[in-house]
Amino acid sequence: MKIDVLFSPVQSDELYFTGKTTVVIDVLRASSTIITALMNGAKEIIPVGTVEFAVKISGGIFGGQTLLGGERNTIKIEGFALGNSPSEYTKDIVSGKSIVFYSTNGSRAIVKAKYSANLFICSFNNLKAMADHLKKLNEDIVILCSGNNSFLSLEDSVCAGMLVNEINTEDKAIVLTDSSKAAITLFNSFSKNILKLLSETDHGQLLITNGFESDLKTCAELDSTEVIPYYSGNAIKVLK
Amino acid sequence: MKIDVLFSPVQSDELYFTGKTTVVIDVLRASSTIITALMNGAKEIIPVGTVEFAVKISGGIFGGQTLLGGERNTIKIEGFALGNSPSEYTKDIVSGKSIVFYSTNGSRAIVKAKYSANLFICSFNNLKAMADHLKKLNEDIVILCSGNNSFLSLEDSVCAGMLVNEINTEDKAIVLTDSSKAAITLFNSFSKNILKLLSETDHGQLLITNGFESDLKTCAELDSTEVIPYYSGNAIKVLK
Numbered sequence: 001m002k003i004d005v006l007f008s009p010v011q012s013d014e015l016y017f018t019g020k021t022t023v024v025i026d027v028l029r030a031s032s033t034i035i036t037a038l039m040n041g042a043k044e045i046i047p048v049g050t051v052e053f054a055v056k057i058s059g060g061i062f063g064g065q066t067l068l069g070g071e072r073n074t075i076k077i078e079g080f081a082l083g084n085s086p087s088e089y090t091k092d093i094v095s096g097k098s099i100v101f102y103s104t105n106g107s108r109a110i111v112k113a114k115y116s117a118n119l120f121i122c123s124f125n126n127l128k129a130m131a132d133h134l135k136k137l138n139e140d141i142v143i144l145c146s147g148n149n150s151f152l153s154l155e156d157s158v159c160a161g162m163l164v165n166e167i168n169t170e171d172k173a174i175v176l177t178d179s180s181k182a183a184i185t186l187f188n189s190f191s192k193n194i195l196k197l198l199s200e201t202d203h204g205q206l207l208i209t210n211g212f213e214s215d216l217k218t219c220a221e222l223d224s225t226e227v228i229p230y231y232s233g234n235a236i237k238v239l240k
Numbered sequence: 241m242k243i244d245v246l247f248s249p250v251q252s253d254e255l256y257f258t259g260k261t262t263v264v265i266d267v268l269r270a271s272s273t274i275i276t277a278l279m280n281g282a283k284e285i286i287p288v289g290t291v292e293f294a295v296k297i298s299g300g301i302f303g304g305q306t307l308l309g310g311e312r313n314t315i316k317i318e319g320f321a322l323g324n325s326p327s328e329y330t331k332d333i334v335s336g337k338s339i340v341f342y343s344t345n346g347s348r349a350i351v352k353a354k355y356s357a358n359l360f361i362c363s364f365n366n367l368k369a370m371a372d373h374l375k376k377l378n379e380d381i382v383i384l385c386s387g388n389n390s391f392l393s394l395e396d397s398v399c400a401g402m403l404v405n406e407i408n409t410e411d412k413a414i415v416l417t418d419s420s421k422a423a424i425t426l427f428n429s430f431s432k433n434i435l436k437l438l439s440e441t442d443h444g445q446l447l448i449t450n451g452f453e454s455d456l457k458t459c460a461e462l463d464s465t466e467v468i469p470y471y472s473g474n475a476i477k478v479l480k
Contacts, residue, residue: 005392006391007247007392008248008251011248011250011251011390011391012390148418150251150252151244151246151251151418151419152245152247152419152422153418154418154421154422157418157422177391177442178388178392178393178441178442178443179391179392181394182392182394182397182422182426185425185426185429185430186425186426188429189428189429190425201418202417202418203418
C-alpha cells in the first residue's frame, strides 16, 4: 500500500487520477462545508469547476430542489443562495436538497480528480472515519490537497499528514513518498492545536480579515462526524 | 522582507517571476553540477528547456568552445559530452568553456524563472554564501524548488528550509508564508545528516539504482564553496 500526497492540484492533470483512490482535502472550507451539508441531510453536492457551469446546470433541471452554493476568493457569489461557511448549511436549509457547489480551490480539485476509481472528501471533521475506511479498502492512495491558488496550504498539508499518520499503523506495510513523509512531518509539528494552526495560516488569516473567524472553529473540530462524502456519477453523497 | 517557497515549478507560470528575486534549487543534481562547473572555471552555463534547443544552439555559434551537458531521467543524453554528475565537470574538461545544459527538472526550472530581476542557483554546496548575499540584497525572495517531475522533492525542500532559516535571523523582519514555514519545519526534521537524507529520498533512491551513488556525497557537502551562480543574458556565470 502506497500513499502519496499532492500539495496542489496543479501538480497533476486530470488523467493522472484515472483508476486511483483519491482523497480531496480542503480544510478551509470546502471539505468541511460539504461534510456539514451531508451531515445535515443534503441529498447530494454537485461540485463544478466554474461559476458559469454552476449557473447553467442549476436552471431548473432538478425541479426546484437545487441550491447554488460556494464562494470566489472567500466571498459568496452574487445570486448564489449559500456561501462557503459550514454554518450556512443547516438542516432547515439543505435537507433533501441537491447543492451545486463551486469554490476557488476545493470544488475545482474534486472536479479535477473525477476520473478516480474512488473519490472521497476529508477534513479534520471526519479524519478518523476516513482513515478507518481507507485501511479497510487497502488500496494505494493519493491525497490531493486543494491548496491555496496553486500554492501549498499548511492546513491542508497538516490534515493530509494526520491522515497518513493514522493509516500508517504497525499492521500496514505503507510505502511513503517524499511528499507523504513531508506531510507527516508537518502534522507532527503543527497539529497540537488545530484551531491555532488554522488562525495562523495564510488562508486562515484571509478568512479572519473577511469576517469568517467563526468558521475556523467548526473546521478545526476533530472527528465530529463519521460521514464520508463519496463522489460518484458527478455527485457527492454519503458513503453507505 | 518576505520569503516564499515553491515546491515545484508547475505552481507558477513564467510571468510570475517578472521582476522578482528568485533562487532555484535542484540539489540532485543540477544546482550542484552548475556550481561545480563554475568552481572549476567554466565560462558560463546556458540552461535550456528542451534537448532539441540544446542541440540547435550548440551548432557552432560558440566557436568550438561549447560543450553539451545534462540528462534525461538521470541518464546522459546520447550525443552529449557530459551527463549531470558534478564529478564529470572537472577543470580539465570545463575550464573556459560555455556549457549548454539540459536536465529534467533543474534547467527547466531556471528557464521558467528567466524573467526574474535576480536569478541565483543554490544547493547545499553554497548555502551560507547564498544566504549572506540575500541578506545583503534585502529583497523579497522566491525560492523555487525544481522538484521531481511536478512532485515535491524532499531534498530540495529541506535545502530551501535551510536557506530560509539561515536568512531568518533576529536582525531581519522576515514575513513567512505557509510554504516557507513548511520548508523550515522540513529542514528542522531532516537536515541532521544530509547524506542520509539524500540517500533516502525518492530521487536519491533512483540515482543509487542507476549507479550515481557517489554523486550524493558531493551534493551533500555543506558550504564547500562561496561560488554563487547568477543568471543574466541567458547564461549563468559566477556572481562577482
